[in-house]
Structures are given as C-alpha cells and as structure tokens.
Amino acid sequence: MEATPSRPWTMQQIADAAGVSVTTVSHAISGKRPVSAETASRIRRLIDEFGYAPNSGAVRLQSGRSQVIGLAVPDIAHPYFGRIAKGVEEAADSADYGLIVASTVNADPRREKRYFNMLRTRAIDGLVYTSSRSTSEVDELARQARSGAPLVLADESVPGLALPSVTTTVAEGAREAAEHLRALGHSRVAVVAGYSGLHSTEERAVAFREVLPHALTLYGDYEQESGYRIMSDLLANEVPFTAVFAHNDDMAVGAMRRLREAGLRVPEDVSIVGFDDFDVARIVTPELTTVRKDLVEVGRRAARLLLDRLATGEAGGTEVVPTELVVRGSTGPART
Amino acid sequence: MEATPSRPWTMQQIADAAGVSVTTVSHAISGKRPVSAETASRIRRLIDEFGYAPNSGAVRLQSGRSQVIGLAVPDIAHPYFGRIAKGVEEAADSADYGLIVASTVNADPRREKRYFNMLRTRAIDGLVYTSSRSTSEVDELARQARSGAPLVLADESVPGLALPSVTTTVAEGAREAAEHLRALGHSRVAVVAGYSGLHSTEERAVAFREVLPHALTLYGDYEQESGYRIMSDLLANEVPFTAVFAHNDDMAVGAMRRLREAGLRVPEDVSIVGFDDFDVARIVTPELTTVRKDLVEVGRRAARLLLDRLATGEAGGTEVVPTELVVRGSTGPART
DNA sequence: CTGTTAGCGCTTTCAG
DNA sequence: CTGAAAGCGCTAACAG
Numbered sequence: 001m002e003a004t005p006s007r008p009w010t011m012q013q014i015a016d017a018a019g020v021s022v023t024t025v026s027h028a029i030s031g032k033r034p035v036s037a038e039t040a041s042r043i044r045r046l047i048d049e050f051g052y053a054p055n056s057g058a059v060r061l062q063s064g065r066s067q068v069i070g071l072a073v074p075d076i077a078h079p080y081f082g083r084i085a086k087g088v089e090e091a092a093d094s095a096d097y098g099l100i101v102a103s104t105v106n107a108d109p110r111r112e113k114r115y116f117n118m119l120r121t122r123a124i125d126g127l128v129y130t131s132s133r134s135t136s137e138v139d140e141l142a143r144q145a146r147s148g149a150p151l152v153l154a155d156e157s158v159p160g161l162a163l164p165s166v167t168t169t170v171a172e173g174a175r176e177a178a179e180h181l182r183a184l185g186h187s188r189v190a191v192v193a194g195y196s197g198l199h200s201t202e203e204r205a206v207a208f209r210e211v212l213p214h215a216l217t218l219y220g221d222y223e224q225e226s227g228y229r230i231m232s233d234l235l236a237n238e239v240p241f242t243a244v245f246a247h248n249d250d251m252a253v254g255a256m257r258r259l260r261e262a263g264l265r266v267p268e269d270v271s272i273v274g275f276d277d278f279d280v281a282r283i284v285t286p287e288l289t290t291v292r293k294d295l296v297e298v299g300r301r302a303a304r305l306l307l308d309r310l311a312t313g314e315a316g317g318t319e320v321v322p323t324e325l326v327v328r329g330s331t332g333p334a335r336t
Numbered sequence: 337m338e339a340t341p342s343r344p345w346t347m348q349q350i351a352d353a354a355g356v357s358v359t360t361v362s363h364a365i366s367g368k369r370p371v372s373a374e375t376a377s378r379i380r381r382l383i384d385e386f387g388y389a390p391n392s393g394a395v396r397l398q399s400g401r402s403q404v405i406g407l408a409v410p411d412i413a414h415p416y417f418g419r420i421a422k423g424v425e426e427a428a429d430s431a432d433y434g435l436i437v438a439s440t441v442n443a444d445p446r447r448e449k450r451y452f453n454m455l456r457t458r459a460i461d462g463l464v465y466t467s468s469r470s471t472s473e474v475d476e477l478a479r480q481a482r483s484g485a486p487l488v489l490a491d492e493s494v495p496g497l498a499l500p501s502v503t504t505t506v507a508e509g510a511r512e513a514a515e516h517l518r519a520l521g522h523s524r525v526a527v528v529a530g531y532s533g534l535h536s537t538e539e540r541a542v543a544f545r546e547v548l549p550h551a552l553t554l555y556g557d558y559e560q561e562s563g564y565r566i567m568s569d570l571l572a573n574e575v576p577f578t579a580v581f582a583h584n585d586d587m588a589v590g591a592m593r594r595l596r597e598a599g600l601r602v603p604e605d606v607s608i609v610g611f612d613d614f615d616v617a618r619i620v621t622p623e624l625t626t627v628r629k630d631l632v633e634v635g636r637r638a639a640r641l642l643l644d645r646l647a648t649g650e651a652g653g654t655e656v657v658p659t660e661l662v663v664r665g666s667t668g669p670a671r672t
Numbered sequence: 673c674t675g676t677t678a679g680c681g682c683t684t685t686c687a688g
Numbered sequence: 689c690t691g692a693a694a695g696c697g698c699t700a701a702c703a704g
Contacts, residue, residue, distance in 0.1 A: 121389045285621070
C-alpha cells in the first residue's frame with residue numbers, strides 16, 4: 001500500500017493551469033479584490049477539479065492565526081466536560097474554527113503547560129479553560145491573563161482573576177433547592193457538597209444556608225462513592241435529618257443507594273435533591289429532583305466570548321447561564 | 337485591557353541575542369547537528385528567559401506536518417465517544433501530538449466534509465474515524481482510503497473497506513452472553529439490537545443466535561427509549577420470553593424500566609444482559625449483567641496505529657480489543 | 673562547530 | 689482588473 005498521500009496541489013499549480021498569477025487565485029478565493037467573473041469561475045472550476053485546499057501552515061504563517069481554539073478539560077470522557085466540549089465545538093465549528101482538546105488530568109506538569117504552550121506557538125488562537133483546583137495552574141492562568149492572552153473561563157470562575165468567564169447561577173439554584181425543601185417542611189437537611197476548594201462549591205453551600213441556616217455541610221469529591229460514604233457517616237453517627245441536598249447527581253445517587261441499603265425510603269423517609277440533571281437523574285427510582293445546568297450552553301457561550309474577542313480584540317465580560325429546579329419524585333413532605 | 341498578546345519572539349531575535357545565526361539556534365533546539373556546549377547552554381538560557389516557542393505555522397509550512405491528528409465522532413458529549421476520545425487524546429499527547437475533535441452530528445454535509453478538508457489543508461496529519469451510518473460518508477472514506485490518506489477506524493469497521501482499524505470482540509461478547517443465559521436455563525430470549533445498518537450490530541446478532549438460534553431479534557437505536565419501546569411491543573403482543581439481551585446498557589435500562597412498570601421482576605421473572613458496562617450498569621437495581629468494552633483502550637490503540645503509520649509510513653493492520661462478560665444481579669435462573 | 677542561502681505556500685503591498 | 693515581488697518564521701542543503 002502506498003504510504004503517504006500524494007503531494008497536495010499548490011496555489012501556484014492552480015494559477016498555472018488557469019493561466020493567471022497566484023495573486024489572482026488568492027483573491028479569487030478570498031474575494032478581497034475584484035476578479036473578472038470569467039477568470040473567477042475558471043479558477044473555481046480548477047479548484048474543484050484538482051481538489052485544491054490552501055495549505056494551513058502557509059496561511060497560518062502568513063496571517064499569524066491558526067483558526068483553531070483550544071479547550072482544556074480535566075477529563076474529556078466525563079459527561080460533565082463532554083457537554084461543555086460539545087458546546088464549544090459547536091460554536092467553534094460555526095465560526096469555522098477547529099477545536100483542539102487538551103486534557104489536564106492528574107496535574108501532570110508536562111500536560112499542564114501544554115495548552116499554554118500551544119498559545120505561545122500560535123498553534124491555537126485562544127483557549128477555553130475549565131478550572132481545576134491546582135494552584136500552580138491558577139498562577140500560570142494569572143500570568144497568561146496579565147499578558148493579554150485570549151482566555152475564557154468556562155463554568156468555573158476563579159476569584160481574584162479578572163478573566164472573561166461563563167458561569168451558571170449555582171447560588172440561585174441552591175437557594176431554590178433549599179426553598180423547595182423548606183416549603184415541604186424540611187428543616188434538618190444534610191448537604192453533600194463538592195470539592196471544598198472550588199468557588200462554585202462554596203457559592204452553593206453559602207446560598208443554601210441563607211435559606212436553611214442549620215444545614216449540616218459535608219464535603220465530598222463529586223464522585224458517586226463520596227455521596228455513599230458521607231451518607232454512611234451520617235447514618236453511623238445517627239445524625240437526624242429528613243432531607244439531603246447533593247452538589248451533583250452522582251453524589252445524590254450514591255447517597256440514595258446508601259439510604260436504601262439502610263432500609264430508608266425516598267422520599268417517604270428522606271427527600272433528596274441533586275444538581276446538574278444528568279442522565280442518571282432519570283434512571284434512578286424514584287427519579288431525582290435536581291437543579292438543571294445547561295453545560296452545552298456554557299460551552300457555547302464561552303467559545304463565542306473567545307471568538308468575539310479574537311474578532312474584535314475586545315475582551316468580553318462575564319456571562320451567566322440560568323439554572324432551573326426540576327422537581328421529580330425524590331422529594332416529598334418532611335416526615336413528622 | 338490590552339487586546340492582543342504582544343508579538344511573540346522569533347528565532348532570529350534569540351539568535352541575535354545569543355550572537356549566533358538562526359541556524360545554530362535551530363540546531364541547538366532540534367539537536368540535529370552538534371552545537372558547542374557553551375553556545376547551546378547560552379541559547380537555552382535565552383529561550384527560557386524570553387519564553388520563546390517556535391511558531392507552529394512556520395514549522396508546519398517547512399516540515400509539511402502539523403503534529404496534530406483529528407478525531408471524528410458523532411457526539412463528543414456522549415460517554416461512548418467520550419471514552420474513545422479520552423484514549424485517543426492520551427496516546428496523541430504522549431507522542432506530542434495535538435488532537436482536533438470534529439463532530440459529525442446531524443449528517444450536516446458541511447460538517448461531514450470538514451475533517452477530510454482538514455486532511456487536505458494539512459491542518460491534521462491523520463484522522464481517527466468512528467463510523468457513522470451515513471453512506472455518503474462511506475463513499476468519501478473509501479475515496480480517502482484509496483488516495484492513501486492516513487486514516488484509522490475506531491470501534492467500528494466498515495466491511496469492504498480495507499482500512500486499518502481497532503475493534504472489539506463483540507461477537508465473542510454476544511456469544512458469552514448467550515452461553516451465560518443458556519447455562520441459566522433460558523431458551524426463549526428477546527434481543528434488543530442496535531442500528532440494523534451497523535456492522536457490529538449484525539455481528540452481535542449473528543453470534544448470539546449461534547448459541548440461541550431462536551432468539552427473537554428486534555432493532556432499536558441504542559437509546560434508552562428504544563429499549564423501552566421494544567419491550568412495550570413485546571409485552572403488548574404477549575410474546576413469551578424469560579430473558580433479554582440488549583446491545584447496550586442504555587437500551588437494557590429502558591427495557592428494565594418497562595418490565596418493572598409491567599410488574600415483572602428482574603431477574604426472578606426476566607433476566608437481562610446489557611452491553612458496554614457503562615456507569616448506568618451499576619446504578620440500576622439490580623445491577624446489570626453486561627459485556628464490558630474497553631473503549632478508552634480502543635481509542636488509545638487507534639491513535640497509536642495512526643501515529644505509527646505517520647512515523648513509519650506503513651499502514652498498520654487490524655487490532656481487536658477483548659470484551660468481558662461481567663455477571664451481576666440482573667441475571668438468574670430461568671423461571672420454569 | 674558555524675554561517676549563508678534558498679525556499680516551504682501563501683497574502684499583501686506596490687505598480688501597472 | 690491583474691502581476692511582480694517581498695516577506696511571514698523556520699529548516700536544511702551547501703559551504704566553510
């Protein structure tokens with residue numbers, strides 16, 4: 001089998017075939033200068049026939065732009081980041097930009113620097129960053145921001161970092177969840193929170209307690225197992241509660257599993273509210289009451305913010321995507 | 337705020353600062369030619385100090401290579417493709433390649449052509465393709481394959497297309513599932529299959545019937561709802577069966593939901609086997625017996641196959657990743 | 673061990 | 689409306 005595709009056509013070859021100069025071919029393609037109708041159509045025909053496409057390296061070198069943006073995520077396989085990625089890809093694609101995905105897993109220092117390096121080599125024109133908790137990252141982020149690199153934060157803003165960002169109304173969401181529970185008569189509520197270092201985790205915890213001041217807050221790691229474990233601890237210590245608010249659906253499901261194992265019924269004995277509205281929320285029985293977060297939209301807007309900046313040169317501000325409480329079967333009146 | 341990052345340093349500037357020619361700087365970086373130890377270290381220091389990184393457009397134009405590969409997936413937000421993407425990214429990253437993700441959703445013709453176009457513009461050096469069912473795609477794929485484009489198929493091979501690919505032992509998986517059910521005494525089994533057009537769907541259906549020849553096969557679309565719907569039809573027609581084999585976990589869960597609504601117990605009345613071993617398999621009650629597919633490994637190997645080809649020029653062959661039957665609570669002895 | 677020179681394929685002045 | 693020519697930043701002969 002032949003190893004390498006045949007050498008691609010160059011603009012010069014199209015020009016020769018059309019009997020014009022490369023300048024004319026270039027302008028016929030870009031439309032930045034008038035070209036006689038007849039010549040233009042001849043060139044177009046030749047381009048189609050040859051299957052010519054301009055060499056991206058040459059375009060990039062000449063223009064200084066790569067028409068590619070980057071997306072840094074901890075784990076592309078996780079549905080949470082997958083959704084953000086989907087939105088980013090969608091917006092990038094419709095602006096005719098490519099999307100390079102770089103994983104930030106494991107805080108591997110080499111990988112950590114990778115996307116910033118892409119920015120410096122001009123492999124990408126800008127970067128959508130979904131925050132991790134690593135402080136070395138935050139330092140680098142701050143440095144890049146100061147140097148004016150086109151950077152947008154998606155989903156998670158970093159306090160003290162004046163970077164354009166797209167977040168969601170997690171505080172409102174948490175407040176709504178709390179009000180929903182309070183309206184059902186719950187007053188003793190356990191909160192299964194996310195990483196304690198994350199800004200959005202704190203926002204939720206604080207907002208929730210504004211409505212239910214005595215909510216007992218325990219921190220997990222957003223994984224199902226931590227919901228399970230925290231619930232185990234609560235049960236082992238005979239902590240009295242009639243409702244649980246988990247910072248994501250996975251932990252809610254973990255908590256629910258533990259409750260079921262303990263012989264407690266949802267929602268008769270304990271009500272549960274999750275966060276995110278992922279697929280699991282509709283798979284468990286009863287279906288989960290949860291706060292929906294439109295992460296695809298977050299990704300879409302983050303990319304648009306970045307693309308706008310690349311187009312206009314003006315760093316945009318901050319956008320907020322609304323959350324929405326979705327009431328399903330996992331919440332009911334407090335047992336009295 | 338300043339709009340654009342300051343113009344990056346060029347190799348010439350490093351050379352001037354070091355008092356040498358660009359050639360020497362270039363070789364000091366690449367190591368393709370000896371450079372005096374002293375000069376080399378001076379250059380290295382300057383590079384660090386300036387934060388210099390070679391312009392990727394220039395490198396690309398010069399070398400004809402972009403150090404980026406592409407991944408075409410129907411939907412990056414779907415955990416199925418997210419896992420493949422994770423493996424591909426991992427392998428690409430460790431070979432110092434970037435990864436451009438292109439979505440192929442909705443069979444939008446413009447998007448469909450996009451990654452092939454990237455190949456032609458040399459924006460990517462090769463492509464990992466996860467098959468869709470669109471025949472226009474298959475034609476284009478065949479054309480590209482013939483022209484020797486560096487292409488690797490991941491997860492799904494296309495019969496009649498001699499392209500390097502990485503698949504899984506779905507037939508063995510289906511056979512194992514069938515044997516497991518037969519050993520439990522099941523003989524009337526309903527199969528909730530995937531898209532009828534997909535090669536891997538047929539493979540599973542055929543292999544399953546080799547063991548359980550009378551299995552009634554009904555085609556769905558891999559979505560949970562289709563499992564639900566197919567189960568409804570089966571029930572409405574009073575088709576007798578004691579077990580269900582679904583081609584993925586989502587459809588298994590849909591079928592399970594419908595069974596529960598009909599008052600049937602799993603596994604006492606009906607046993608269920610899924611496929612993939614996704615998170616849902618462990619969330620439902622009882623936990624799902626399923627055939628595990630290591631999609632991250634599929635992605636990893638597909639990328640490696642592609643990268644090897646780019647490095648050596650030799651198109652690799654076909655690799656197969658093993659599946660594994662995972663027995664959990666959703667299967668039990670046939671009701672007699 | 674180092675420098676000079678010629679491009680890679682394209683866009684964009686500057687001149688018709 | 690069209691061309692010639694000068695680079696964009698880098699690598700790789702070729703020549704010391």
